[in-house]
Amino acid sequence: MDKIDTVIFDLDQTLFDKNLSLLGFANYQYEQFGLNRFIPVKREFIEKFTELNNVVMPKEEVYAKLIGMFHIDKSLYAELLNDLNTNFHLHSVGFPGLHEMLGTLKQQGYKLGLITNGRDFYQRNKISALGISDYFSVIVTSGAIHIKKPDHAIFQIALNDLDSSYERTVFIGDSIMADIIPAKELGMFAILKSKDESHTEPDAICDNLMDLPNVINRICGLRNRKETFKEREANVMTNQADRLWERIVDRSSDLDANGKESLHLQPGARDEDFQLIEHTLGITLPESFKSFYRIHNGQDGGVGIRSFVRNLTLSPISEIIDNWNFLQEEFDPDDLEMSIDSEIKPFLWNAKWIPIAGNGGGDYLCMDTDPAEAGVVGQVLYFWHDWGNRSVEGKSLFEFIESCLQEER
Structure with a gap:
């Protein structure tokens, strides 16, 4: 080891104590440029300066906002910005x-x-x-x-x-x-x-x-x-999966009176389920897949089911295998699509893709266990039936689920 x-x-x-450094520099600029002419109360400038500089935005935009907000003489814009770039580090704490x-x-x-x-x-x-x-x-x-x-x-x-x-x-x-x-x-x-x-x-x-x-x-x-490194990685994945499922259920409860029931969640998958899918598909499952499915083995389809992976429902492992077999028969392995994202190998269908979600209309969400050189194992892609549109939606299952939760805010 x-x-x-x-x-x-x-x-x-x-x-670097950013907050203390910003306070010191804001106080300096207020005095150095005589900003009391525009802002009688120094504290107001210092608070707003610190707030804006704790948001990810270009410094040019920070000063544009400050000048507009406090009606500072616009001729000071370039001087204030240049002073920040030149002298801010002198106030580092x-x-x-x-x-x-x-x-x-x-x-x-x-x-x-x-x-x-x-x-x-x-x-x-x-x-x-x-x-x-x-x-x-x-x-x-x-x-x-x-x-x-x-x-x-x-x-x-x-x-x-x-x-x-x-x-x-x-x-x-x-x-x-x-x-x-x-x-x-x-x-x-x-x-x-x-x-x-x-x-x-x-x-x-x-x-x-x-x-x-x-x-x-x-x-x-x-x-x-x-x-071992592998055990620790699995523990981390399990913790992340737990938190994601909690948030999925909480989000459903916020949006639907039936809460968790509307998701139609299945009990967690077993080791035998993972062995079956790996043997059938001839792949090694990403650890994120196992961690996520150990908690809930997808959704049991039915009337009134609520999707949480955009407009698709998460498939149980048995359904993943059925959909994979269908897609294997539907597509020739030599069918190419050159306009596919560079992270994905240019096939209309790749037997190393795991169709983890679908909408019943031929669209699937797949985990990619065989990416192109620019991609990563476990990346998530959208499979738009036979149109040839294949795009990476997340570098991992967890990243994709996180983006879905953010979209529903």
């Missing part, structure tokens, strides 16, 4: 214990990396201002490579540069969606920097940087207690 030897950090609100924690990890022999979303010069200026550049062997910014978290690719780039691997790495960040979930999906250990201890996604939660070395060492101890 490989030893954990790599620790990768997020920057904003993990090492790190969380307490930053240098001590990084120094301890470095002394203990860990390879340290940093992954951050943001403009390259802007993020690197902040890192330099904090005086922490030399602790890191690798610093990757989304602005430099044009890939943002939570895209798995940015994590892989950092690991390649560190000459490390997922199972030897701990990732530390403050965002569940951008940091913790992708890190866990890739097989890293993940620590959430937060005061909120209610989250179940991370391996640990820690808000005090000085405590991090001990938390990381405890995680290494977990690793030594024979929990």
